[in-house]
Amino acid sequence: MLDINFIRENRELVKQGMVNKGEKDSAAVDLVLAKDEEWRKTVTELDLARAESNKKAKMIGQLMGQGKKEEAQKLIRETGDSKDKIKQLEESLSVLQNERDELLYQIPNVPDASVPVGRSNEDNVVYSTWGEPVSEEWRLPHWDIAAEKKWIDFDRGSKVTGAGFPFYVGPMARLQRALINFFLNEAVEYGYTEIQAPYFVNEDSARGTGQIPDKEDMMYTVPRDGFFAIPTAEVPVTNFHRDEILSMDDLPIYYTAYTPCWRREAGSYGKEVRGLNRLHQFDKVELVKFVHPDSSDQELETLREYAESLLQKLNLPYRTLLMCTGDMGFTQTKKYDLEVWSPGQQRWLEVSSCSNFGSFQARRMQLRFRNEKGKTEMVHTLNGSGLALPRVVASILETYQTGAGDVVIPDVLRPYMGVDRI
């Protein structure tokens, strides 16, 4: 969430950002400020009432100590009114606070000035492209290759769990493992600290990174225990430092984590979900950064460059999109998507999303650091995929297939696969 003081001082900027992000209207901004005004008034009133009641209680204590029971009794009798008043004020304050926070949660992060204004994915800017997308007629989509070789078993996945939960068999299981190891090793070599995270999180964590209340429906739940299956490692890893005050020397902190990810993906259909294009369970290596506010812009660029370097090493053509305001999401200030070329489908597939959240997540999480002046300040958080597996697998199968039906293993994966073709 945004800082209410920031909203107060930048009312128009926040409103404009909201409109640019495609919200129906920006009324929440005015409403939240009005509500906050009321809230602060009530806080002052309540604090005054409490101060008075504290004073009386202290006095009673003193009188009791001195054995002046009668005088104490007299004072006690006087406290009834202020007690009621305090109770009333507390109740209205808690109502006001809830209303204010609910509004505050509806206000998205303000897009960075460098983000193109636009409505939908059609307004995203192609930031760069790498490699030559191949497009020969004979190339099969990955689901045909996988079916032919019995590498991916969607039907048995449906039987055992449901649609979107495939089995990977033989060389394909090995390829998954190879990619995970490759991605983790690269990240660690770059300077990320490898971390193994829980696959379920509690409600506070889901709120901390913004899945709640915005994107609750995307997650699988474990109601009996109040857990959420993680939709991305971003959730547990970013919450790792929730409610902490870091030292400035700690920053920047880089983490990488491999986890499965679970997403309900309600409402998906057709070619969008064919094969490995969109699954309910998939594997991903995630990158998370905690940085000083002054450097988050630069950190986003190096994050993107790092993610791009993985596709370059795999020798997979890709393009990088700078997402426009309307397509970038609620919590981000700026976001790049990396899309790998799928020659069997003749389309681009998103394999990484690199985002800067500014202090938006940190504020929800109360994640701070002690700055140059010794004061606490919100850190900036960023994350990106490095990378998500299924579409990379799809692109590898389609890009590296030979006319003879085999698939050549990319050079960098051979040490992990033990063979040079499958």
Place this chain on the structure above:
RNA sequence: GGAGAGGUGCCGGAGUGGUCGAACGGGCUCGCCUGGAAAGCGAGUGUGUCGUGAAAACGGCACCGAGGGUUCGAAUCCCUCCCUCUCCGCCA
């Protein structure tokens, strides 16, 4: 899952209804001392929020695992939940 013991500041550890934001010790910071250091001595050392202020700062309120409750008054009493430790059970 069952039985028991606990959760207090950066750490250890007091505090079982009143003047406790919290003794004492350690750590850390600053100062004195020193050629320099150690030891010693002195001072300081939480977070959030509201208000005043340009700021430094000052004042109020809240916070002793979380949330409720009792009371004029709660770290201290009661209830619920979470977590940690010990033993038993179960288990990869």
